[in-house]
Amino acid sequence: MNQPGESLRDRKKRRTRAALERATVRLAAERGYDHVTVEEIAAEADVSVRTFFNYFASKDEALIGADPEAGPRMAERILAFPGTTTPFEAYRSSVLAEITEELDNARDLWLLRKEVLMQRPDLLVRAFANSAESEQLLADAVGRRAGLPRSHVYPRLLVAAGSAAFRCAVTRWASDDSVALGELVSEALDLFGTGLAHAPRHHEGGS
Amino acid sequence: MNQPGESLRDRKKRRTRAALERATVRLAAERGYDHVTVEEIAAEADVSVRTFFNYFASKDEALIGADPEAGPRMAERILAFPGTTTPFEAYRSSVLAEITEELDNARDLWLLRKEVLMQRPDLLVRAFANSAESEQLLADAVGRRAGLPRSHVYPRLLVAAGSAAFRCAVTRWASDDSVALGELVSEALDLFGTGLAHAPRHHEGGS
DNA sequence: GATCGTTTTGCAGTCACTGCAACTTTGCAG
DNA sequence: CTGCAAAGTTGCAGTGACTGCAAAACGATC
Numbered sequence: 244m245n246q247p248g249e250s251l252r253d254r255k256k257r258r259t260r261a262a263l264e265r266a267t268v269r270l271a272a273e274r275g276y277d278h279v280t281v282e283e284i285a286a287e288a289d290v291s292v293r294t295f296f297n298y299f300a301s302k303d304e305a306l307i308g309a310d311p312e313a314g315p316r317m318a319e320r321i322l323a324f325p326g327t328t329t330p331f332e333a334y335r336s337s338v339l340a341e342i343t344e345e346l347d348n349a350r351d352l353w354l355l356r357k358e359v360l361m362q363r364p365d366l367l368v369r370a371f372a373n374s375a376e377s378e379q380l381l382a383d384a385v386g387r388r389a390g391l392p393r394s395h396v397y398p399r400l401l402v403a404a405g406s407a408a409f410r411c412a413v414t415r416w417a418s419d420d421s422v423a424l425g426e427l428v429s430e431a432l433d434l435f436g437t438g439l440a441h442a443p444r445h446h447e448g449g450s
Numbered sequence: 451m452n453q454p455g456e457s458l459r460d461r462k463k464r465r466t467r468a469a470l471e472r473a474t475v476r477l478a479a480e481r482g483y484d485h486v487t488v489e490e491i492a493a494e495a496d497v498s499v500r501t502f503f504n505y506f507a508s509k510d511e512a513l514i515g516a517d518p519e520a521g522p523r524m525a526e527r528i529l530a531f532p533g534t535t536t537p538f539e540a541y542r543s544s545v546l547a548e549i550t551e552e553l554d555n556a557r558d559l560w561l562l563r564k565e566v567l568m569q570r571p572d573l574l575v576r577a578f579a580n581s582a583e584s585e586q587l588l589a590d591a592v593g594r595r596a597g598l599p600r601s602h603v604y605p606r607l608l609v610a611a612g613s614a615a616f617r618c619a620v621t622r623w624a625s626d627d628s629v630a631l632g633e634l635v636s637e638a639l640d641l642f643g644t645g646l647a648h649a650p651r652h653h654e655g656g657s
Numbered sequence: 658g659a660t661c662g663t664t665t666t667g668c669a670g671t672c673a674c675t676g677c678a679a680c681t682t683t684g685c686a687g
Numbered sequence: 688c689t690g691c692a693a694a695g696t697t698g699c700a701g702t703g704a705c706t707g708c709a710a711a712a713c714g715a716t717c
Contacts, residue, residue, distance in 0.1 A: 252663075252714060259664095280703065291666050296705065330649045368579035372572040389649035394626075399618050400638055401646050407610035411603055419601075431607055438645030439608050442537045442596035459683060459694070466695095488673065498697050503674065 260298050262288040264308040265352065271306055272355040276363055300373065306359065307370035308352070314377025317341055318384040330389040331401065334381070335432050338405050342425050353424070361417045371406050378402050404435045467505050469495040471515040472559065478513055479562040483570050507580065513566065514577035515559070517552075521584030524548055525591040537596040538608065541588070542639050545612050549632050560631070568624045578613050585609050611642045 249257075266287035270279040281302055285292045299305040317337045324333040346353060360367055378399075386398035408431035416424045434443075456464075473494035477486040488509055492499045506512040524544045531540040553560060567574055585606075593605035615638035623631045641650075 250715080255714090256664085281705085282703085292705095293667070294665055297665075300705090302704070329647070331647050364582050365579040368582075369576060372575035372579070375571050375575075389652075391649065391652050394622075395650075395652070396618055396622060396634075396638060396641070397646070397650055399621070400614065400641055403614035403618055404611065404642070404646060407607065407614045411606050411610055414606070415601075415603060427603075431603060434603070434607055435611070435642065436645055436647035438643055438647075439604075439611060440536070440538050440643035440645075442598065443602075443604055445596075445598050445602070457684075462683090463695085487671090499674095500697055500699095501695085504696075507674090509673070 259288070259290060259294070263290070263295055263298055263305055267302070267305040268308070268352050268355045268359070272358040276306065276359055276366065303366060303369050304373055306356070306366060308349075309370065309373060313341060314374070314380045317377075318380045321381070321384040321388060324388075330385050330398075331436055333388055334385055334401055334405065335429075335436070338409070338432070339425055339429055342409075342428055346424060354420075357413075357417045357420065360413060364414060367410055367413060371410070378406070381405075405432065408432045408435060466495065466497060466501070470497070470502055470505055470512055474509070474512040475515070475559050475562045475566070479565040483513065483566055483573065510573060510576050511580055513563070513573060515556075516577065516580060520548060521581070521587045524584075525587045528588070528591040528595060531595075537592050537605075538643055540595055541592055541608055541612065542636075542643070545616070545639070546632055546636055549616075549635055553631060561627075564620075564624045564627065567620060571621060574617055574620060578617075585613070588612075612639065615639045615642060 263284065266284045267279075270284060270287060281295055282292055284302075284305070285295045288295075295305070299309075320337040320340060321330075321333045324336070328336075382398040382402045383393070384398075385401055386393060386395065389395075389397060391397055408428055412424060412427035412431050415427050416422070470491065473491045474486070477491060477494060488502055489499055491509075491512070492502045495502075502512070506516075527544040527547060528537075528540045531543070535543075589605040589609045590600070591605075592608055593600060593602065596602075596604060598604055615635055618638050619631060619634035622634050623629070
């Protein structure tokens with residue numbers, strides 16, 4: 244029994260991971276992030292505390308549900324775009340695709356996360372702290388597409404801008420979710436694309 | 451004895467704070483950030499552990515030496531620029547002024563911090579997590595200058611870009627400090643200003 | 658069903674961080 | 688100088704995140 248598809252073992256692992264993520268978000272939304280202990284989360288997911296830490300390096304990580312495959316996946320997508328696409332566009336599309344997919348898979352989780360992040364915006368920043376490797380991966384992909392030497396700022400800056408765009412978008416979305424999260428990220432990235440030197444004019448109904 | 455200048459109390463507080471910051475950075479650079487306990491830091495600075503936490507909310511914060519007055523100071527500077535200055539320029543200058551000043555006051559500390567951040571880049575990200583208030587302050591200042599409603603993305607995005615620029619600059623500076631940190635931040639901010647849509651061309655010796 | 662690799666678990670330990678209640682120091686006024 | 692209030696320091700006891708290790712349970716394989 245070893246179809247490249249998924250063994251029983253793999254399935255169990257995925258379920259456990261999902262259960263822990265889900266329990267963390269649910270409980271945190273219900274009672275507030277720091278009125279929930281890892282012990283309670285583990286109990287809710289029906290595993291030991293030690294197992295929690297086998298899956299997530301920290302409580303923070305579990306709340307955001309950091310997917311270790313997201314980085315590689317996006318990097319691959321960036322490189323897969325046809326050569327005519329600019330690095331910026333490739334990165335932009337890649338980010339948006341990831342977000343759309345994630346929201347399709349777990350919209351309910353994100354609605355709960357929203358509640359938590361409204362109370363504790365710092366958790367979003369902290370979440371990105373652990374993803375330095377992924378950032379490096381993405382930066383390398385962008386750098387390769389742009390034909391730039393590894394030491395160049397541009398790729399790193401673009402990726403950092405992506406994080407910033409995402410953070411801002413989530414924050415905005417948390418306080419008013421009448422616009423889709425993907426839209427907000429897209430809007431923020433566009434601003435980074437065209438440059439921040441000139442502040443947008445204010446007209447009624449504008450964003 | 452109460453010149454608005456500084457009382458004995460204030461002077462002592464400043465000295466203690468500086469001693470703790472200094473001890474944290476020095477020890478972390480020497481033995482590695484997580485081979486240093488708060489207990490050791492406190493001992494080095496000749497105060498109790500409890501006092502350490504009266505000054506800094508976390509070990510992370512002490513390492514970066516988060517100055518609680520930096521936010522307000524920069525916000526003030528932004529608003530003080532003549533009305534002809536664009537919000538972007540006001541923000542940019544304000545950030546650069548702060549960095550230059552900080553480096554003039556404590557260049558040696560930053561050289562040690564560099565060592566630590568090279569090993570643990572995540573600490574830089576974490577450091578910004580605690581400065582959500584300051585970011586809000588700056589964003590408000592930018593927003594006022596730009597005459598935008600509080601809900602607009604632009605101010606928040608610009609400030610987030612500033613953090614990103616700073617992070618990238620420090621990272622680069624850590625791996626090669628032949629260029630001044632201020633220069634690197636300036637360069638990164640310029641890229642954000644003119645837009646990331648088009649990747650820069652690569653020519654030898656270029657940055 | 659014996660065996661091997663993987664995952665789960667418990668346990669003991671370390672360390673960051675907090676609230677509280679005493680104690681010390683500083684600033685000021687009589 | 689003395690006494691008093693406010694601010695700052697300290698110790699202590701406690702909570703909870705996180706780690707390493709070694710044993711047990713489990714899944715895959717033959």
